Amino acid sequence: ILNVEQSPQSLHVQEGDSTNFTCSFPSSNFYALHWYRWETAKSPEALFVMTLNGDEKKKGRISATLNTKEGYSYLYIKGSQPEDSATYLCAFNSGGSNYKLTFGKGTLLTVNP
């Protein structure tokens, strides 16, 4: 059974704060690590797909790093804004013949104005 853990479960920050969350996943049989942003009542929105150890990806104020050897990824948000409030999900893909994703339970971020 694959275990994908995310921490913290929830987080409250003030507008302008920078923050980060963690995703840990099995370090063996790794293929890809996905990050999604999920606002209530909307579709999960793909942020990043990361495949190589040491990968760093950036999209505006959001960036992510990947360590496949120790099995973790960090998501960073610089200068949080209220519109960043959402659940951030990570998902692990062990490859093989399909692209089945195993999701963590997410980190719920609330940014207070």
Added chain:
Amino acid sequence: NAGVMQNPRHLVRRRGQEARLRCSPMKGHSHVYWYRQLPEEGLKFMVYLQKENIIDESGMPKERFSAEFPKEGPSILRIQQVVRGDSAAYFCASSPNTDTQYFGPGTRLTVL
């Protein structure tokens, strides 16, 4: 390019009825995935389909659940004789044969 479409968005069924959930993938996407989110749980994989083929149904309950992705038309997730434990949000995703899966808004099934 319209995103992944799911309908209905909300579905209410009584115990013993059938539920049919539809998913139209993004244009050009031939891979469809269904995930389920039970209350207080994360998204769990159910089934992966390509046109007219089920590739992996390891996450789908063996009884009462079936899925198809015909040559023409949307993918259908069918739940027969629904029970209260089937109440959940069902999400569909599609991909064009790359790593990124694009999700629909989900169908929230309530079984009375």
